[in-house]
Amino acid sequence: EAQVTQNPRYLITVTGKKLTVTCSQNMNHEYMSWYRQDPGLGLRQIYYSMNVEVTDKGDVPEGYKVSRKEKRNFPLILESPSPNQTSLYFCASSAVGGNYGYTFGSGTRLTVV
Amino acid sequence: AQSVTQLDSQVPVFEEAPVELRCNYSSSVSVYLFWYVQYPNQGLQLLLKYLSGSTLVESINGFEAEFNKSQTSFHLRKPSVHISDTAEYFCAVSTWNTDKLIFGTGTRLQVFP
Numbered sequence: 001e002a003q004v005t006q007n008p009r010y011l012i013t014v015t016g017k018k019l020t021v022t023c024s025q026n027m028n029h030e031y032m033s034w035y036r037q038d039p040g041l042g043l044r045q046i047y048y049s050m051n052v053e054v055t056d057k058g059d060v061p062e063g064y065k066v067s068r069k070e071k072r073n074f075p076l077i078l079e080s081p082s083p084n085q086t087s088l089y090f091c092a093s094s095a096v097g098g099n100y101g102y103t104f105g106s107g108t109r110l111t112v113v
Numbered sequence: 114a115q116s117v118t119q120l121d122s123q124v125p126v127f128e129e130a131p132v133e134l135r136c137n138y139s140s141s142v143s144v145y146l147f148w149y150v151q152y153p154n155q156g157l158q159l160l161l162k163y164l165s166g167s168t169l170v171e172s173i174n175g176f177e178a179e180f181n182k183s184q185t186s187f188h189l190r191k192p193s194v195h196i197s198d199t200a201e202y203f204c205a206v207s208t209w210n211t212d213k214l215i216f217g218t219g220t221r222l223q224v225f226p
Contacts, residue, residue, distance in 0.1 A: 042219050
């Protein structure tokens with residue numbers, strides 16, 4: 001089954017404790033992206049990657065890091081999480097071209113206390 | 114740059130009534146348009162998309178959307194809603210020269226019995 005897999009689904013952590021949210025896709029998609037979803041703000045792009053070793057900032061990159069060492073994986077790293085990063089996070093992937101739309105993961109609900 | 118506006122944050126409606134969720138976009142180039150649906154505690158699923166050709170596009174569960182270039186709109190409609198249509202709906206836009214999807218802030222459709 002074609003899918004994007006995120007882990008974990010739920011995470012509660014403390015301020016400053018480094019964490020990684022994993023994302024993996026099995027569709028051989030070149031394009032991968034991370035979004036955060038907040039009430040009243042919709043989805044905002046954090047980082048994206050056009051292919052292996054090619055990453056770039058989205059609209060809200062502060063406080064986040066990503067890497068793309070393999071085509072299928074695109075982890076999101078919070079080096080020092082803060083309470084304002086409490087949010088619902090989605091990983092998505094797409095074939096390159098702009099007209100395919102995204103396949104989304106099931107989401108990771110992160111709470112930073 | 115592109116942008117998407119969903120004017121209605123919430124739309125309450127009774128079961129079997131018609132519904133329209135409004136979406137307007139802004140872009141200086143030709144666009145691809147998408148509607149995604151997010152059921153409670155789930156990720157986003159592609160509902161329908163407009164790439165080119167016929168301006169009326171349909172989904173498998175009875176929704177349809179019409180691309181109106183002169184009014185820069187892509188409103189989503191259903192002639193008779195069901196309780197199971199209760200969800201949040203996101204309109205999104207991309208273009209031929211970018212793989213980035215820009216989302217609106219979402220419309221929560223609440224269907225009452």
